[in-house]
Amino acid sequence: MAKISNVFAKEEVKKTTHPKRITKWIHYTKLAKNEKQYCDAKDKEEIEGLADLIEADGMVLQDLLVRKTNSDEYKIIAGHKRHAACKLLVEERDKKEFEFLPCFEQNISDVQAEFQLYSSNCHHEETPYEIMHKLERMQYLINNYPEEFPEIQGGRMVERLAKKYNLSRSTVGEYLTISKNLGDMAMNEFEKGEIDKSAAVTLASMSEENQIQALSRGCKTDKELKSYKAEFLNPTTNEIITAYEELGIKEIDDLDRKKICRKMIEKYGKSYTSVRSDRINIDCTPKKITINEKELTWNCFSKLLDKEISVNQIVVQDRKNKENIKGEQKHLKVSYESYLRLIAGKQKCVFIKDHRFRESEEIEIYAVNQQGYNTKAAMFTITYINEQESGIEKGYALLNLEMIKDSVKE
Incomplete structure (x- = not known):
């Protein structure tokens, strides 16, 4: 039979220990502004409005976050506006009951204190400049003091920051680019909200x-x-075309502009190619190309090529390991629109009259562009000639075509 004492015995409950938050009441004159504070009140009216709310509540509802700097002074980490509002209540409205503010003291390093300064301001309506400053400083602290943030990985932190502040990764990247590349004059304009x-x-x-x-x-x-x-x-249209010719880009050009960007970096950027002529001056590095002292990234240059060098001008490397075609090469002129669709792979056949072609034969197809010039010839194989289908008039035929890869010719 169980002992009656066991029936009422209390099971041992494991308690989870949390650090105690002990509120300290500190006189407002002992609280110093943090020199890293970056998002002060926009004007006195903002502080006056907060002071009205504190006065109506009869107290400061949320503890300030502070860090002791010496035996008689504390530095504010979070709560600068609450401190300013209480200072106003005491000194301008003679409300002595707000001389002491509720504070939670943090025993942390200078680096962690600065980081908390930024992270605790997430509910403040920040300007674009303040967002940039915060992200730049938080990234700096994480990257330069990893021992202070052992549980945070840099890459993951970018995602966390983006999510925390409702920003995309690309937007975070843009802010960090601004912080890195904006000069003093432009940064001053950005801080003032002029841009x-x-x-x-x-x-x-x-x-x-x-x-x-x-x-x-x-x-x-x-x-x-x-x-x-x-x-x-940006380089002019003429400079872009001249650079295209002088560097011999046509020998490696490709319809895929991302691919040609990588090819140009590999061939010209990494070899630090330089061109000096009466027509143009060009300097290349792995990061940029300079054309007549105008600097631009390879990605930007490839986009300008896409704009200035039309599809019909693209010349890809000659086919390798292809047997020479014996006899006279046959040609076929098509409309400019059909030509563009054919070489882009959007069209696989053409309608012709009085043809002289045979299946499995290779032909060069070209057109006259909008400026009245012949385009480059593209090589195609005739896979099938349809003359019998209903609806095809006698003397006409439909050529089914397959473009030969890397075959656009001079």
Whole structure:
């Protein structure tokens, strides 16, 4: 029979220990502003409004987060506006009951204190400049003091920051690019709100000298800056075409512009190719190409090629290991629209009259472009000739074609 004492015996309950939060009441004059504070109140009215709320509540509802700096002073980590509001209540409204503020003291390092300063401001309505500053400093602290953040991995942190502040990874990347590449003058304009984030991103793609020139001309919107960049900083159409010819890009060109970008970096960038002639001056590095002192990334250059070098001008390397065709090469002229669709793989056949072709034969197909010039010839194999289908008029035929890879000819 069980002992009556066992019936009422209490099971041992494992308690989870958490650090105790002990509120300290500290006089407002002993609380110092953090020199790293980056998002102060926009104006006195914001502090006055907060003071009204604290006065109506009769107390400060949330503890300030502080760190002791010496025996008689504390530095604020979170709560700068609450401190300013209580200071106003005491000194301007003679409300002595708000002299002491509820605080939670943190025993942490300088690095962790700065990090908490940024992370605790997530509910503040920040300007684009403040967001940039916060992200840049948080990344800096994580990267340079990894021992302070043993549980945080850099790559994962970017995702966490993006999620925490409702930003995409690309947006976080744009802010970090701004912080890295914006010159002093442009950064000052960004901090004052004279230029927005989009304009700052465009400025960040320019050298500091060009940033100053653009701003001095009064270009402050993204549209104005892009127009300035296109007119004064990007190479002209003639310079793009000349660079294309001088570097011999046509020998490695490809319909896939991402592929040609990689090829150009490999061939010209990594070899630091340089061209000096009466027509043009070109300097290449793995990161950029400079055309007549106009710098641009390889990605930007490939986009300009896509704009200036039309599809019908693309010349791909001659086919390798292909037997020479004996006899006279046959040609076929088609409409310019059909030509573009054929070489893009969007069209597989053409309708012709009085044909002289045979199945399995290879033919060169070309067109006359919108400027009235012949395009480059593209090589195709005739896979099937249809003359018998209903609806095909006598004397006409439908050629089914297959483009020979890497075969666009001079």
